[in-house]
Structure formats: C-alpha cells, structure tokens
Amino acid sequence: MNGPSEFERRVIAAVRRIPPGRVATYGDVAALAGKPRAARAVGxxxxxxxxxxxxxxxxxxxxxxxxxxxxxxxxxxxxxxAEGIEVGIGRVRGFERLRWRPTRRA
DNA sequence: AATCTGACTGTTG
DNA sequence: CCAACAGCCAGAT
Known part of the structure; x- marks a missing residue:
C-alpha cells in the first residue's frame, strides 16, 4: 500500500500550517505545494x-x-x-459564498 | 494505458 | 450580479 504521495504530503503540510483565524484558498495551498494550477487536485x-x-x-x-x-x-x-471570521450568505456558481475576502497568498 | 471524476479558477454571456 | 463554458491537475477506476 502506497503511502501518501509527495504532493499530497505537501498539501497536507501546507493546510496544517494555516494559523487559526486565517484561511487560504485551494489555489494558495496548491501554490504552497508547488503546483499553483493544481487547486482542483488539492480539493x-x-x-x-x-x-x-x-x-x-x-x-x-x-x-x-x-x-x-x-x-x-x-x-x-x-x-x-468560531475562529472570528464572520461570514455572509451569497451565491457563487451555485455554491455558498463567504462575505469576507480571502487573503490570496498565505 | 485510457477514461472519469471533482471540496477549483478565470473568462464570457 | 449570476449562470454557463472551458482549461488544468492529481488521484481513482
């Protein structure tokens, strides 16, 4: 059984070091993992x-x-x-949307 | 090895 | 402002 690939490990590490009260986008995590275009894979x-x-x-x-x-x-x-991030309800491509704006770049 | 999937993203209408 | 389309990527089947 193959353990987690390097990419996966990198992604998990990146998400793990997101400080409380702070957030990152899938694209940001992908970039931290070394693949800024792999946001989908991160998801x-x-x-x-x-x-x-x-x-x-x-x-x-x-x-x-x-x-x-x-x-x-x-x-x-x-x-x-709970982390102090107030969110509103909007709509982005059929998904719920937060009112607060992501930091873009962790 | 080929095909499908999806917790994404930017562009167009 | 919202909906639809197309492009990209790694993992799973």
Missing part, C-alpha cells in the same frame, strides 16, 4: 484525505466559495465563525 485530496488535525475547514474557494465539507457546509461555516 480532491481534501475530500479523500480527511486526516484529523488538518484544519481543512480553513481552506476555501478563491471567490469565497465555501466548497464542501462532507456536505456539512453549515458546520464548516460555523467553524470559521
């Missing part, structure tokens, strides 16, 4: 990994799209709010 890893201790709820879409959270988007929003 896939978040979806499959599900590693405890990784604040995956701090990773959001570039336009403020909250993405997913095992379908518990509400919980993800609550977690972000």
């Amino acid at each position: 896939n890893i978040m979806r499959t990994a599900g590693v405890p201790g990784v604040p995956c709820h701090r990773v959001i879409g570039a336009g403020g799209a909250i993405g997913g959270f095992g379908g518990n988007v509400q919980m993800k929003r609550e977690l972000l709010r």
